[in-house]
Amino acid sequence: MTTLLTSGAPDGRRQRSERSKQAIIEAMLAMIAEGILIPTAQQISERAGVGIRSVFRHFEDMESIFVLADETCRERYEDIFLGGDREGTLEQRILHAVEQRAKGYELYGNVILSTLAQRWRFSTLSKNYGRYQRGLRKNLQDWLPELESLDASCLEAVHGIASFEFWNRLRDHQGLSKKAAIGIVVQMLNAVVVAK
Structure with a gap:
């Protein structure tokens, strides 16, 4: 016993x-x-x-907490950012892509802000942030294969417009509603991508 x-x-x-x-x-x-x-x-x-x-x-230290937190949540983040309706015309896909990003940015905005605030302290956060940025760029090009035909400066403009940093500026610094911010991002992307 x-x-x-x-x-x-x-x-x-x-x-x-x-x-x-x-x-x-x-x-x-x-x-x-x-x-x-x-x-x-x-x-x-x-x-x-x-x-x-x-x-x-x-x-071992605070950085190791962030490492495990990232591993724990990565699937949740990817489910949001990699999801969404990818069918339709170019204009429809731009709208769907922006709406899906807005959903992710709204859900995980504070996680992104926390990472931005601390990535200078922790190499893991800096590395993970870089990995997510590369993933977001690739994901947008999956939504919009037409981006391949843009010149380098227009392509960088597209990724700047679709970024969390621009979204956060519209929502937090300029106080716009989610709907208004989506409208602005869609309008700007249409101006760069569809006009070309």
């Missing part, structure tokens, strides 16, 4: 450890979603309901 009880102990500890780890990740992501773009280890530990020592028992 003693053997049975003790043999299950390591599994129990491992499960508790995994739950604590997941609670730490979810706490950090929840805080970022709420607008706390640079949460501290102390804030994360309090939100997760674990001691500060527990945070650093599970994670």
Whole structure:
């Protein structure tokens, strides 16, 4: 009987450890979603309901928390940005692409802002941000194969117009509604892509 009880102990500890780890990740992501773009280890530990020592028992440093958070959420991000209706005329596909990006930017805008605010500190964030930017460029060209015929400066203009940074400027700095921001981005992309 003693053997049975003790043999299950390591599994129990491992499960508790995994739950604590997941609670730490979810706490950090929840805080970022709420607008706390640079949460501290102390804030994360309090939100997760674990001691500060527990945070650093599970994670070597803050950067390693971001690494696991990115791995945890990558599929969620990709489901949004890679989804959407890709059929129709060029004008329809431009609208669909912008609407799909707007959905992702609205859902994960604070995660992107957090990454932008901290990528100078953590090489992993900088690397991941670069990877996502390359993915977004490729994704837009999948939506709009017509981009291949644009010259280099027009192509860069398209990616600038479709970027989170431009979206954030319209929504946050200029205070536009989501619908108005979509309209502006669509109008600008049409002017560059369809006019060519």
